[in-house]
Amino acid sequence: MQRFASAIRLRPDKEADYRALHADVWPAVLATIHNVNIRNYSIFLLDGVLFSYFEYIGADFDSDMARMAEDPATQRWWYLTDPCQQPMEGAAEGQWWTPMTEVFHSD
Amino acid sequence: MQRFASAIRLRPDKEADYRALHADVWPAVLATIHNVNIRNYSIFLLDGVLFSYFEYIGADFDSDMARMAEDPATQRWWYLTDPCQQPMEGAAEGQWWTPMTEVFHSD
Numbered sequence: 651m652q653r654f655a656s657a658i659r660l661r662p663d664k665e666a667d668y669r670a671l672h673a674d675v676w677p678a679v680l681a682t683i684h685n686v687n688i689r690n691y692s693i694f695l696l697d698g699v700l701f702s703y704f705e706y707i708g709a710d711f712d713s714d715m716a717r718m719a720e721d722p723a724t725q726r727w728w729y730l731t732d733p734c735q736q737p738m739e740g741a742a743e744g745q746w747w748t749p750m751t752e753v754f755h756s757d
Numbered sequence: 758m759q760r761f762a763s764a765i766r767l768r769p770d771k772e773a774d775y776r777a778l779h780a781d782v783w784p785a786v787l788a789t790i791h792n793v794n795i796r797n798y799s800i801f802l803l804d805g806v807l808f809s810y811f812e813y814i815g816a817d818f819d820s821d822m823a824r825m826a827e828d829p830a831t832q833r834w835w836y837l838t839d840p841c842q843q844p845m846e847g848a849a850e851g852q853w854w855t856p857m858t859e860v861f862h863s864d
Contacts, residue, residue, distance in 0.1 A: 655801040655808065672861040690864060691849055692810075694762040701857060703810050705801075710777060736839035741806050743758040746813050749806060750801035757789055757797060 651689075652706045653755070656747035657738055660700050664734035669695075672732060679722035686714040700735070702747060758796075759813045760862070762806035763854035764845055767807050776802075778837060785830035793821040807842065808855060 660668055666745030674692065683691060694701045708714045718724055738748045767775055779800065782827045790798060794815030825831055832842045845855040 653799055655799070656809070657803050657808075669860055673805075673862070675861065683863055688863075691862065692760055692762070692859055693861040695860050696764050696855060696857040697845060700860070701808050711809065719826075738804060745785070748803060751801040752799055753776055753802050753807070754782065754800040756782070756790055756795075 652704060652711070653749040653752060654702075654704055655752065656702050657750060658700050658702075658747045659736045659738060660695060660698055661734055661736055662698060665695075668700075670735040671727075676723060676727060678721075679727045682718055682724050684720045686713075686718045687745065694714075699738075701750075720728075759818070761811055761813060762857040763858065764807050764857060765807050765854045766843045766845060767802060767842055768843060771807060772802075772805075775807075775811075775841040776836065777835075779845045780839075783834060784832060785828075786834045788853065789828045789831050791827055795821075806845075808857075833846075836845055 687706055689705045689707055691702070694703075696749035706714075732746075736747070737745055741748045794813055796812045796814055797810070798811035801810075813821070839853075842853070844852055848855045
């Protein structure tokens with residue numbers, strides 16, 4: 651299992667939209683998350699920054715993420731959620747969520 | 758089980774010290790973390806902000822955290838790690854790590 655954490659900014663004028671969407675995520679989106687081997691997935695918010703944490707139990711992360719990106723329901727979902735977000739200041743060109751570095755772990 | 762996420766600033770001049778400490782956390786500190794019913798505990802770093810994620814499996818969080826704070830090894834550990842950190846801008850008076858709000862979860 652691999653842990654992935656990343657961050658992205660939440661646009662202040664879109665916080666209500668984003669929270670409403672995530673209070674009732676579409677079943678097809680949840681099914682895809684599960685199908686691409688993501689588990690124990692949480693998103694937290696503080697001071698306009700979204701923090702994502704999940705665990706990946708598959709064997710080919712890039713392939714699974716590509717499958718997720720091809721899912722029509724997920725594409726419709728991102729069409730609604732992407733305008734709520736903007737990359738962190740230090741994000742690389744074209745990067746959406748910025749990966750965080752794990753500095754400690756204890757089971 | 759309850760999930761807890763929180764954030765705190767890492768002082769730029771202390772990043773190397775903090776990372777070195779957390780690459781080799783003392784066994785007595787790890788034992789206390791386990792004894793106070795914390796599991797799956799990770800700390801991530803991005804842009805000078807530390808993000809903490811853990812799962813609490815006990816029945817009395819405040820009591821368990823008080824027990825942790827009374828542990829001599831943990832006190833010595835915090836004596837080294839506290840100077841590496843400073844509260845987030847929006848932290849309440851006297852608050853150290855700032856709790857984040859969970860906006861999404863999928864098992």
